[in-house]
Amino acid sequence: MIEKITPNEIDSVADIWLEGNLDAHNFINAKYWKRNFPVVKERLNNAEVYVYKNDQDIAGFIGLNGNYIEGVFVKKEFRSKGIGKELFDYVKELHDDLIINCYVKNFKAINFYRVNGFSIKAEGIDKDTGESEITLIWRK
Template sequence: MIRKFEERDLETVMGLWLEGNLQAHSFITERYWKDNQELVRDLLPGADLYVYEEEEAGRPDGFIGLSGDYIEGLFVRGEKRSAGIGAALLDFAKKGRGALTLRVYQKNERAVRFYLRNGFRIRQEGLDEGTGEKEYEMEWKGEGR
C-alpha cells in the first residue's frame, strides 16, 4: 500500500535514501552522501513524500519524493528492487498529473532503463554541479500531451 509519509518513517526513509545512493552511485564518493545526510534529514519532512509499505512488514520498503511535478527521488529497499515497488510509486505519482520530470545520473544505467521502461524520455543532458557528474533530465507526459 502507498501512503503519505509520517514522522515515524523518518529513520527508515533516511536508511533507504543512504543505502540507495551508495548502491546506485558507486561513481560518487561515499563521503558526499554522508555529508549530505543531515541536510536531507532536515528537508524530508517538508517534502511531498509517499511510502510503499506492505502491511505485514510494518515498515516502508520504498518512497518517492515530489516537488510539484518534479520527482526529487525514488528509492526502494535493495532486496525489494525489481518487485514492482518502484513502478507502483511512479504510477501513484502519475495519477492526476499531466507530466513529471526528474534528473538521473547517466552512469546510473539501471535507473535510466527503469524510467525509460516506465514511459519517460530523455529531454536533455546536463551536469550536476554538486558532484560534477553528467545527468539526464527526463520527462513523462500523460496521454494526449
C-alpha cells in the same frame, strides 16, 4: 500500500535514501552522500513523500517537489518486485507531467525510467558532483 509519510517514518526513509544512493552511485564518493544525509533528513519533514509499505515495513518511497521527482528508492531486498513502478503509477495519477534527473552512469535507473514512460529531455552536468546527468520527462 502507498500512503503519505508520517513524521515517525522519516528516519527509515532517510536510511533508504542513503543506502540507495551508496548502492546506485558508486562512481560518486560515499562521503558526498553521507555529508548530505542530515540535510536530506531535515528536508523530508517538509517534502511531499509517499511510502510503499510491505506489511508495516517501508519498502520504498518517492519524493516530489511539485512535478519534479526528487528521488525514488526501494530497499535492496524489495527491488525488482514492481514497487518502483507502483510508486511511479501512484504519482502519475496526481500529475499531468513529471520530471526527474539521473546520472548518465546510472544505467539501471535510466532503463527503469524509460520503461516507465519517461523520455530524455536534456543533458547537463550536476554542479555538486561534476557528473554528467540527464533530465527525463513523462507526460500523460
